[in-house]
Amino acid sequence: MELELRHLRTIRTIADAGSLTRAATALGLAQPALSAQLRRIERALGGELFERGRHGVRATALGELVLERTRVVLPAVSDLQQEAARFAHARREPERLRLGGTHGPLLGALVDRLADAAPDTAVTTSASWSERELAEQLTEGRLDFALAGTCGSAAPPGAEQLVWREIAVDPVLVMLADGHPLARAREIELAALADQEWACVPGDGCFADCFTAACARAGFSPRRMYETDTASCVHLVRVGRAVGLCRASFPATPGIAIRPVTGTPLVWRHLLGWHAAAQQPDTAATVLDQARSAHAGLVPPAHRVP
Template sequence: MRHLRVLCAIADTGSLRKAALQLGMTQPSLTTQLHRIERAIGGSLFTREQTGSRPTALGHSVLSRARPVIAEMAALVSAARQEARETAGSGRHRRLRIGSVGSRAVAAWLRRVHERLPDTDTTIHVDISASALLRMVAADQLDVAFVYESEGFPLRVPPDAEHRVLMAREPQFVALSAGHPAAARPVVHLADLAGDTWMVDPTADHEYAAMRRVFSEAGLNPRVVQVRDNATAAELVASGEAVRHCQPTSLPGPGTVVRPVHGDPLAVRLLFTWRPRVLSPPALDALYADLRAAYLDLAKVNPAYLAWLARHEPVLLDRDQDRAQDRVQDRV
C-alpha cells in the first residue's frame, strides 16, 4: 500500500518534490523508492521533465489499478472505524452505505433517500470503477451500489451479490465543441468524428476497450488519448481539440454540445446491486424506486434523451407516469 500511495502522490502532484512533501519524506528517499518500484515492475512509470513528472503509458496502467485498491483500503478502514464507534456507543443506529459510479443521478437519489429515511445515517462512496464498487459490496463495505457495465465487457458480479437492471442498454452520447461541423446536426455519425481525437478515462472499467471495439467494427481508427481530469477534458472538448462520449443525461458545458450517435454504437447497462440478507425486500424495492425516479427526472430534462426513450423505452416512461399519477391520487 505504501508503494501504491507513492505512485499516486507523484501522479497527483506532478512533482517528486511536492509528492515528498505530501508524504512527509525527503525527495532523495522518494526517488530511491520510486526507482525500487520501477525495477520491481520492470519499466519506467514516470517521465522526468523540467515541468515535472508525468505518468508513462505503463504508469497510467499501473495507476488505474492502484487507485481502486487504495480507495478500497480507505473504505475498509473508514467502515471499520465507524462500526467500532457504533459498537462502543450506547446503541446501534440504522445506517445505509450507498456506492455509485459518477452520475448526475446520484445527488437526486440521495435527496430522495434522505427525505424518505431522515433518521438513517446514509453515506455515499463514489468511484469510477464499477468493479471496485462490486468488490466493496461483496466485502460488506457497501450495502447497495449503482454501477454500469460497458457493452461487450460483462462485469464480474461477485457470487454473493445480486442485481437488478435499471437500463438494459443506455446509449452513450458524444460531447463536442459547439464549433464542430457536426454540432449543427441533431444526430451525429461515428464517421463524422473519425478525424477527431477521442478521450477516455483510463481508470474506468473497460471504457477504452469498448470504444476500440466499436471503432474496429465501424472500420475506423481515430486517435484515442487517456485523460483522467474532468476539468481538462471539458476544456479540450470546448476548444475543439477532442471529443468524448458521455452519459445521455449529461449537460453540455460552456462552448460544447451533447449529441446522440446514429445507431447507438456505444452503450452501457445500468445495474442496481446489493448483498443478500442485508436489507429487506421492501427496503431494496424502495431504494431502487428512488434511483429509478431520480434517473428518469434527469432524462426528462434532456430533450434528445427523452426523445430517445420515447422511441426505444416507451414502457419505461409510461410506468413512470403511472407511478406519478398514483402518488398524486394518494395525496388527494
C-alpha cells in the same frame, strides 16, 4: 508486489476458464491486461503458474500448489466476509445508508431522492472510477449499495456474490465544443469523427475495447483516447482538443453540445448492486425504485434506449 486475494481469484479464474482469452472475458478485462497481471503475479510467487499452448493454458507444478491453496483460502475468506457483513448489518444503526458510485449526476440525484423518501436516514457517499472496487466494498460490507454499470451486456463485477439490478440503459453520446462543425447536427455518424481525438472517464470494464470495435466497424481506428476525470474531459472538449464520450444522464454544460451517434453503436447499463445477506428486501426495493426515478428525471426521453 504483495499478493492479494484478487490475485488468487484471477489465478482461479484462469485455471477454470482454461485459457487467457476466456478468463479475460469472465473478468471483464482485455487479454493483454490480464496477461500483464499474470506476469506480475508470477514474479511475486517466484515462477510460472501456467504453461501456454495453442489449446489454452495448463497449470505448472507451482500453479497446482497455488490452486490447491486457493481452494481453501477463497471460500474461507468469502464465508468470513459474508458473516462479517451480516454481523455488521445487525449492529448497524438502521438510519444510515452508505452509497457508492462511479461518477456522474446519478449518484447525486439518488441522494436527493432518498432525502425525500427517507428523511430520517443519513446518507453518505463514496466515489470510485472502478466498478470492481465498488463491488469489493459491497462484498466486504463497507458499502450498502453501489451505482455502477457495464458496457452492453457484459457481466457486472462480483456477479456471483452480489445482487445487481438494472436501473436503465443509456446510449453513449458524444460531446463536442459548441464551435465544432458537427455541433448543430441532429445526430452524428461515428465515421464522421474519424479524425478526432477522444476523451472519456476511466473504468476497468470492457468499454475501451467496445469503443475501439465500434470505430473499427465504422472504418477507422481512434487516434488517441484521453482517460481522465469528468472536469478534465469537459475542458478538453470545450477547448476543441477532443470529442468526449458520455452517458445520456450527463447534464447540459455551457459551451458543450451533446449529440446522439447514428445507430447507437454503444450503450451503457446503469446498475444498482448490494449484498443480499446484508440488506433487507424492502430497503433494496426502495433504493432501486428511487434510483430508477432519479435516472428518469435526468435523461430526456429522446436519449433513452427503448
